[in-house]
Amino acid sequence: MKKVWIGIIILIICSFVPVYVLRRYSVVKQQPPSIPHLPQRIVSLSLVATEILFDLEAGDRIVGVIESPNNPPQAKEKVQMGKTFGHLNIEMVVGLEPDLVFSCHEIDANKTIEKRGIPVFIVDTCNSLDRVIVLVRNIGKIVGKESEAEVIALRMQERIDNIVTRVRDVANQPLVYFAGLNGTTRGPGSLTHNLITLAGGINLAKDEPVPFPLLSTEYIIEKNPDIIIVDERGGPSIEEIKRRDGWQNIKAVKNNRIYKSPKYFTNYTPRCIEGLEQFARWFHPQIFKE
Amino acid sequence: MKAKEFFSKRKFKWSFILSGLAGGLFLTFVLALTVGSVNIHPFLVTKILFSKIIGIPRTWPASFEAVIIGVRIPRILLGALVGAALGVSGTAMQGLFRNPMASPYVTGVASGAAFGASLMIVLGIGSFWISPAAFLISVSTAFLVYSIARARNKVPVETLLLAGIAISLFFSALVSFTQYIAPEKQLRQIIFWLMGGLWGSNWDKVITCLPPILLGSVGISLFSRDLNAMLSGEEAARNVGVEVKNIRKIVLILASLVTSSAVAVTGIIGFVGLIIPHIMRIFVGPDHRILLPCSFLAGAIFLVWADILARTLIAPTELPVGIITAILGVPFFLFLLRRRKKLMGF
Amino acid sequence: MRLKVDKVSFSYDSLAALKEVCFEVKTGEILGIIGPNGSGKTTLLKCINNILKPKRGVVFLDELNISSLRRKEIAKKVGVVPQNSVNRFDFTVFDAVLMGRFPYLGRFDRETKQDFDIVDRALELTGIQNLSSRLITEISGGEYQKVIIARALAQEPQVLLLDEPTLHLDISHQIEFLELLKLLARNEGLIVIIVSHDLNLAARYSDRVLILKEGEIYQAGVPEEVFIPKHIKDVYGIEVEIIRSSATNSINIIPLQFLRQNPGTQK
Numbered sequence: 001m002k003k004v005w006i007g008i009i010i011l012i013i014c015s016f017v018p019v020y021v022l023r024r025y026s027v028v029k030q031q032p033p034s035i036p037h038l039p040q041r042i043v044s045l046s047l048v049a050t051e052i053l054f055d056l057e058a059g060d061r062i063v064g065v066i067e068s069p070n071n072p073p074q075a076k077e078k079v080q081m082g083k084t085f086g087h088l089n090i091e092m093v094v095g096l097e098p099d100l101v102f103s104c105h106e107i108d109a110n111k112t113i114e115k116r117g118i119p120v121f122i123v124d125t126c127n128s129l130d131r132v133i134v135l136v137r138n139i140g141k142i143v144g145k146e147s148e149a150e151v152i153a154l155r156m157q158e159r160i161d162n163i164v165t166r167v168r169d170v171a172n173q174p175l176v177y178f179a180g181l182n183g184t185t186r187g188p189g190s191l192t193h194n195l196i197t198l199a200g201g202i203n204l205a206k207d208e209p210v211p212f213p214l215l216s217t218e219y220i221i222e223k224n225p226d227i228i229i230v231d232e233r234g235g236p237s238i239e240e241i242k243r244r245d246g247w248q249n250i251k252a253v254k255n256n257r258i259y260k261s262p263k264y265f266t267n268y269t270p271r272c273i274e275g276l277e278q279f280a281r282w283f284h285p286q287i288f289k290e
Numbered sequence: 291m292k293a294k295e296f297f298s299k300r301k302f303k304w305s306f307i308l309s310g311l312a313g314g315l316f317l318t319f320v321l322a323l324t325v326g327s328v329n330i331h332p333f334l335v336t337k338i339l340f341s342k343i344i345g346i347p348r349t350w351p352a353s354f355e356a357v358i359i360g361v362r363i364p365r366i367l368l369g370a371l372v373g374a375a376l377g378v379s380g381t382a383m384q385g386l387f388r389n390p391m392a393s394p395y396v397t398g399v400a401s402g403a404a405f406g407a408s409l410m411i412v413l414g415i416g417s418f419w420i421s422p423a424a425f426l427i428s429v430s431t432a433f434l435v436y437s438i439a440r441a442r443n444k445v446p447v448e449t450l451l452l453a454g455i456a457i458s459l460f461f462s463a464l465v466s467f468t469q470y471i472a473p474e475k476q477l478r479q480i481i482f483w484l485m486g487g488l489w490g491s492n493w494d495k496v497i498t499c500l501p502p503i504l505l506g507s508v509g510i511s512l513f514s515r516d517l518n519a520m521l522s523g524e525e526a527a528r529n530v531g532v533e534v535k536n537i538r539k540i541v542l543i544l545a546s547l548v549t550s551s552a553v554a555v556t557g558i559i560g561f562v563g564l565i566i567p568h569i570m571r572i573f574v575g576p577d578h579r580i581l582l583p584c585s586f587l588a589g590a591i592f593l594v595w596a597d598i599l600a601r602t603l604i605a606p607t608e609l610p611v612g613i614i615t616a617i618l619g620v621p622f623f624l625f626l627l628r629r630r631k632k633l634m635g636f
Numbered sequence: 637m638r639l640k641v642d643k644v645s646f647s648y649d650s651l652a653a654l655k656e657v658c659f660e661v662k663t664g665e666i667l668g669i670i671g672p673n674g675s676g677k678t679t680l681l682k683c684i685n686n687i688l689k690p691k692r693g694v695v696f697l698d699e700l701n702i703s704s705l706r707r708k709e710i711a712k713k714v715g716v717v718p719q720n721s722v723n724r725f726d727f728t729v730f731d732a733v734l735m736g737r738f739p740y741l742g743r744f745d746r747e748t749k750q751d752f753d754i755v756d757r758a759l760e761l762t763g764i765q766n767l768s769s770r771l772i773t774e775i776s777g778g779e780y781q782k783v784i785i786a787r788a789l790a791q792e793p794q795v796l797l798l799d800e801p802t803l804h805l806d807i808s809h810q811i812e813f814l815e816l817l818k819l820l821a822r823n824e825g826l827i828v829i830i831v832s833h834d835l836n837l838a839a840r841y842s843d844r845v846l847i848l849k850e851g852e853i854y855q856a857g858v859p860e861e862v863f864i865p866k867h868i869k870d871v872y873g874i875e876v877e878i879i880r881s882s883a884t885n886s887i888n889i890i891p892l893q894f895l896r897q898n899p900g901t902q903k
Contacts (some may be wrong), residue, residue: 001533001536004536004540005536005540008509008540008543008544011505011506011509011544012425012502012543012547014501014505015501015502015505015506015547015551016421016422016425016501016502018501019418019421019497019498019501020418022497023418023494082607082608089326089327089601089607089608090361090489090490091326091327091328091357091361091362091601092327092328094328094353094356094357094360094361095327095328095353095354095356095357096353097351097352097353109489109490111490111492111494112360112361112364112490112491112492115360115492115493116356116360116361117356189473209471210470210471211473212470214470
């Protein structure tokens with residue numbers, strides 16, 4: 001029996017060691033391909049990147065995009081690569097012979113693409129407005145549209161500053177609960193939290209340790225938020241919230257301050273500034289009377 | 291008929307079956323290579339393949355070559371390897387536990403592997419370490435399940451399976467937890483990985499899972515006779531000279547090795563490990579010497595086929611392959627069941 | 637060839653099942669072990685086979701301590717026909733019997749002509765060659781019992797242990813079975829140890845008999861010495877009449893009446 005056990009251990013070692021050695025010391029240590037100076041054939045697997053690229057007027061250089069109802073209308077002419085929440089076919093991406101691919105964080109497929117000599121730029125998730133601005137500048141730099149990017153970035157900053165200064169000295173900051181998919185809300189580390197705070201509100205979930213926490217109903221009822229924002233993307237409907245047991249006495253429900261937030265309000269593209277502005281209008285209607 | 295004659299005849303029959311399956315696998319490869327969302331004519335595919343061996347002047351666009359060599363071939367190979375791994379480990383588990391419901395998932399092995407891998411992803415540790423971590427946790431899970439089920443030096447089969455299901459659910463919950471706390475960066479990664487599929491196939495993954503799956507499968511098949519004897523019961527096996535306790539541990543370790551390597555590269559693909567052994571058992575009988583290699587080949591064929599469907603049915607969007615395996619596998623299995631009342635002797 | 641059980645004791649947790657059991661069996665001898673339910677008969681068999689390790693005492697096979705041997709080695713010397721063999725898997729009779737060659741085959745070995753010949757011989761001895769290609773799930777209980785013996789014989793054992801082998805057999809098969817055992821003992825020189833509830837068959841076919849009571853040997857000897865009304869009453873708590881059959885020249889035990897109180901506690 002001892003011989004058998006030794007054999008098994010050798011077998012296990014042989015399963016892992018050769019691969020490790022191969023990886024570590026492979027002679028041709030492939031560097032990931034570098035991003036070209038002025039990419040001409042861009043495939044965008046990131047909805048955010050698609051939108052930003054069109055904003056920067058680099059849309060003509062896009063050859064393929066992920067399908068989405070939120071895409072700018074011009075995107076319809078590009079090759080549709082499938083929906084993000086299905087799986088997208090890498091073959092198609094490679095088949096379009098792009099010289100740059102914008103991707104989200106699915107690392108496996110990115111490697112496959114890179115191995116074919118196609119550079120991949122990963123669109124980092126932005127959990128604050130500052131990061132969104134940085135993203136716009138980065139993408140601008142990559143596609144050689146720095147000046148357009150700067151314009152957008154400066155305009156965004158202007159609008160942010162406008163809101164921030166006006167709500168800075170307000171005494172009453174409303175307590176805000178953001179209702180997302182399946183009862184989740186948004187905590188620190190999420191863009192929505194950043195928007196709520198900058199717009200002069202107090203996020204009910206501001207002390208939670210994770211970005212997408214599940215808050216207990218009791219806690220929400222007890223804290224009695226002044227405003228409820230409902231995520232159009234997957235969140236409950238306004239009527240449904242009004243019908244919930246025990247929620248009728250919440251200030252937000254009694255005073256009918258439940259608002260719907262479309263997806264682009266909280267997505268990390270320049271349009272989220274509209275979200276910021278709308279939040280500010282909901283939170284402090286007196287200040288923002290148009 | 292004399293014994294020698296009987297066994298020679300059967301050896302011939304078995305060789306025939308295995309060659310048939312191997313041929314089927316080859317044909318499946320060929321079909322899979324010519325099909326995809328990028329339309330490349332089969333003749334061109336052959337030319338591209340041959341150009342890798344002998345030099346032919348390139349008359350096709352570089353992207354075609356990239357698609358075939360860089361995307362399709364690794365994907366098909368990965369599908370075959372993972373399907374084979376699940377087939378073999380499912381067979382080993384069912385034989386070991388003498389229970390038709392045993393599968394890599396029910397015994398907690400796959401869930402442990404999934405947890406190990408997702409833990410590595412959340413912690414952001416390098417991609418090489420995902421497989422060994424999955425294996426270590428997977429093996430620990432197997433032993434945890436084993437020791438929970440042990441009562442007074444005996445390991446009753448039913449308790450083993452109950453413990454396996456419990457631990458399996460526990461690790462599934464842990465995996466959900468890692469999803470819950472994962473920063474958004476890794477969250478997407480885990481979600482896509484958990485959906486289970488050959489979507490992110492690349493040569494790295496093929497190289498990573500090839501040694502453990504092949505070595506592990508060969509290892510398990512070396513214990514075919516022991517598994518056969520154990521089908522008659524622990525005591526009957528001991529009477530014939532099988533060291534049941536040791537063999538159990540070894541087969542569990544090897545099956546964990548094979549399963550965890552598969553799960554670490556493709557996430558959770560269900561049904562293959564449960565159904566393929568039953569289907570093959572109906573065709574070739576319970577003898578592990580033929581059943582294990584057949585499950586290996588049949589598992590490979592099945593998953594590559596499922597993947598062909600997954601990537602062509604609503605191209606360019608892909609369906610998660612787990613859905614295809616369920617839709618294909620379960621009705622076929624039920625049909626076979628009706629035809630043949632006995633299911634693994636139950 | 638000699639099997640010696642030397643002061644073997646065994647307990648399940650705190651329950652003492654065997655207490656210092658001693659006996660010896662020679663080549664070609666058939667030993668019958670009888671006793672009431674729970675007296676430790678099956679435990680004793682399992683200790684001989686080293687399935688259970690005795691807490692005290694040793695089992696010797698020709699001066700060799702059985703517990704010092706590995707499972708495979710034991711399997712080459714001791715064959716077992718357990719009480720209930722249920723097999724639900726579609727192996728052929730050939731396959732089932734071939735499993736008896738397991739102890740002789742290394743992990744990388746193929747079966748040789750010799751192995752096949754031994755299988756043939758075992759099938760011949762048990763008289764089931766005509767069933768060899770059939771599936772074991774398609775044969776009768778009695779036939780399956782023979783398959784199990786054939787498998788045990790394929791192990792080329794020196795000792796054959798059988799636990800209630802005739803339980804599910806009809807009367808003609810019972811006799812056939814035991815005649816076969818007698819043949820194996822006399823002609824092949826096997827040591828045969830049978831645990832049985834059937835006192836008459838034990839009396840007829842055993843060379844010697846052992847009565848176990850509460851884990852100890854109550855009485856040992858030839859059937860005529862052991863099977864007397866006093867002993868049966870002590871051990872089983874039942875009145876019997878012993879008669880001798882002129883046809884078989886062996887004794888028969890006829891139960892008369894069940895005594896209400898417990899059997900006598902003295903040995």
